[in-house]
Amino acid sequence: xxxxxxxxxxxxxxxxxxxxxxxxxxxxxxxxxxxxxxxxxxxxxxxxxxxxxxxxxxxxxxxxxxxxxxxxxxxxxxxxxxxxxxxxxxxxxxxxxxxxxxxxxxxxxxxxxxxxxxxxxxxxxxxxxxxxxxxxxxxxxxxxxxxxxxxxxxxxxxxxxxxxxxxxxxxxxxxxxxxxxxxxxxxxxxxxxxxxxxxxxxxxxxxxxxxxxxxxxxxxxxxxxxxxxxxxxxxxxxxxxxxxxxxxxxxxxxxxxxxxxxxxxxxxxxxxxxxxxxxxxxxxxxxxxxxxxxxxxxxxxxxxxxxxxxxxxxxxxxxxxxxxxxxxxxxxxxxxxxxxxxxxxxxxxxxxxxxxxxxxxxxxxxxxxxxxxxxxxxxxxxxxxxxxxxxxxxxxxxxxxxxxxxxxxxxxxxxxxxxxxxxxxxxxxxxxxxxxxxxxxxxxxxxxxxxxxxxxxxxxxxxxxxxxxxxxxxxxxxxxxxxxxxxxxxxxxxxx
Numbered sequence: 001x002x003x004x005x006x007x008x009x010x011x012x013x014x015x016x017x018x019x020x021x022x023x024x025x026x027x028x029x030x031x032x033x034x035x036x037x038x039x040x041x042x043x044x045x046x047x048x049x050x051x052x053x054x055x056x057x058x059x060x061x062x063x064x065x066x067x068x069x070x071x072x073x074x075x076x077x078x079x080x081x082x083x084x085x086x087x088x089x090x091x092x093x094x095x096x097x098x099x100x101x102x103x104x105x106x107x108x109x110x111x112x113x114x115x116x117x118x119x120x121x122x123x124x125x126x127x128x129x130x131x132x133x134x135x136x137x138x139x140x141x142x143x144x145x146x147x148x149x150x151x152x153x154x155x156x157x158x159x160x161x162x163x164x165x166x167x168x169x170x171x172x173x174x175x176x177x178x179x180x181x182x183x184x185x186x187x188x189x190x191x192x193x194x195x196x197x198x199x200x201x202x203x204x205x206x207x208x209x210x211x212x213x214x215x216x217x218x219x220x221x222x223x224x225x226x227x228x229x230x231x232x233x234x235x236x237x238x239x240x241x242x243x244x245x246x247x248x249x250x251x252x253x254x255x256x257x258x259x260x261x262x263x264x265x266x267x268x269x270x271x272x273x274x275x276x277x278x279x280x281x282x283x284x285x286x287x288x289x290x291x292x293x294x295x296x297x298x299x300x301x302x303x304x305x306x307x308x309x310x311x312x313x314x315x316x317x318x319x320x321x322x323x324x325x326x327x328x329x330x331x332x333x334x335x336x337x338x339x340x341x342x343x344x345x346x347x348x349x350x351x352x353x354x355x356x357x358x359x360x361x362x363x364x365x366x367x368x369x370x371x372x373x374x375x376x377x378x379x380x381x382x383x384x385x386x387x388x389x390x391x392x393x394x395x396x397x398x399x400x401x402x403x404x405x406x407x408x409x410x411x412x413x414x415x416x417x418x419x420x421x422x423x424x425x426x427x428x429x430x431x432x433x434x435x436x437x438x439x440x441x442x443x444x445x446x447x448x449x450x451x452x453x454x455x456x457x458x459x460x461x462x463x464x465x466x467x468x469x470x471x472x473x474x475x476x477x478x479x480x481x482x483x484x485x486x487x488x489x490x491x492x493x494x495x496x
């Protein structure tokens with residue numbers, strides 16, 4: 001997909017950047033208008049790159065990631081056999097290599113299940129707010145992983161590979177489709193307020209793609225949500241009247257430097273980052289300010305304005321408030337043209353663990369975290385729908401793997417990479433359906449020969465964005481790399 005520019009400077013045969021071409025050919029406001037048209041519409045049909053061969057159903061994506069591994073059998077994948085055989089010895093009929101301490105007894109969920117929506121989907125009471133939007137959702141219950149190790153499994157979901165050094169899905173989408181706006185990043189990441197997931201920034205890094213496609217961190221609710229966007233107040237020399245001239249001088253010096261080093265993507269990325277940062281100084285504060293949202297919207301998301309400090313422990317009320325702020329901010333960013341938003345939940349690296357990695361106590365940890373994510377996510381889906389955004393916004397709920405049907409230490413569950421659940425809704429997704437089943441225990445896929453892979457999830461998302469996942473490639477170290485590696489099939493059964 002990487003091609004040299006068709007525009008050249010002439011005698012020196014140096015490639016001209018799109019920005020320079022627009023200014024030299026159009027200049028002034030006309031050039032700005034042309035640049036905006038090209039940037040917002042993406043690639044023109046007449047010279048569309050080969051990966052854009054489909055009619056898109058979606059324009060933007062939000063990926064909501066439960067870090068630590070949320071339990072499918074306790075939240076979304078109802079297994080009556082666990083209730084019937086609770087406390088009995090569990091025998092899967094084969095040797096099982098688990099992460100920690102072997103096989104305990106059959107362990108029923110701490111919460112009851114009941115049907116929701118016209119589709120009658122069985123949901124745990126701990127995620128009952130999602131019942132209001134379950135008819136919008138497509139569940140995939142036969143997803144399989146490659147490993148039970150958090151770091152590798154997280155990378156697989158985030159980048160399509162279980163080793164470092166590959167771009168995040170948001171970076172691929174930014175690279176393949178470009179931006180929908182001029183003043184905000186294309187790819188935004190909202191980490192958990194308690195810490196980063198396994199691998200940290202490697203999950204949203206651009207890797208070998210041009211650097212401008214990496215995720216931009218936004219720490220929702222902090223005093224400084226975008227680091228280094230503004231100069232420190234006590235800097236002593238940067239003033240509002242001189243900063244624009246300084247930035248303009250930097251831009252001119254950078255471009256002059258870049259002209260002597262044609263073809264260096266790092267310089268172009270640096271120039272773009274400086275220019276975007278200058279525009280973000282005006283756009284980001286407005287986009288991140290939820291204070292002007294009506295009270296009805298704040299109530300919908302469960303935001304409590306009396307909560308001004310982030311929780312150190314986990315309880316449902318504070319979890320709802322934290323996640324509500326992130327989901328509402330995500331909606332504001334999406335409607336302002338951010339292409340891909342990634343929201344992380346449950347990154348507490350202290351011990352005993354108070355995150356989704358519930359080895360010790362499922363009820364203690366999954367309870368408040370699940371309630372804390374269910375209400376805001378249901379609100380996000382309802383809010384996107386009432387604003388007409390859900391029809392072209394994809395929502396993906398994911399985690400690195402599931403958890404076992406047997407107990408660990410009596411009250412917890414060990415890792416289960418053999419089967420787990422994802423769900424999607426929004427642009428191009430047929431709601432109220434289930435694709436693929438796990439077996440009666442929730443241990444492995446019911447049909448092991450036709451399990452769903454993470455590559456299939458990624459291929460389906462790209463398909464709905466109008467991208468052929470086999471053609472979105474970038475040549476790196478002699479290999480045409482892609483998000484789905486050499487795998488991936490579109491899941492047609494969940495498409496509207």
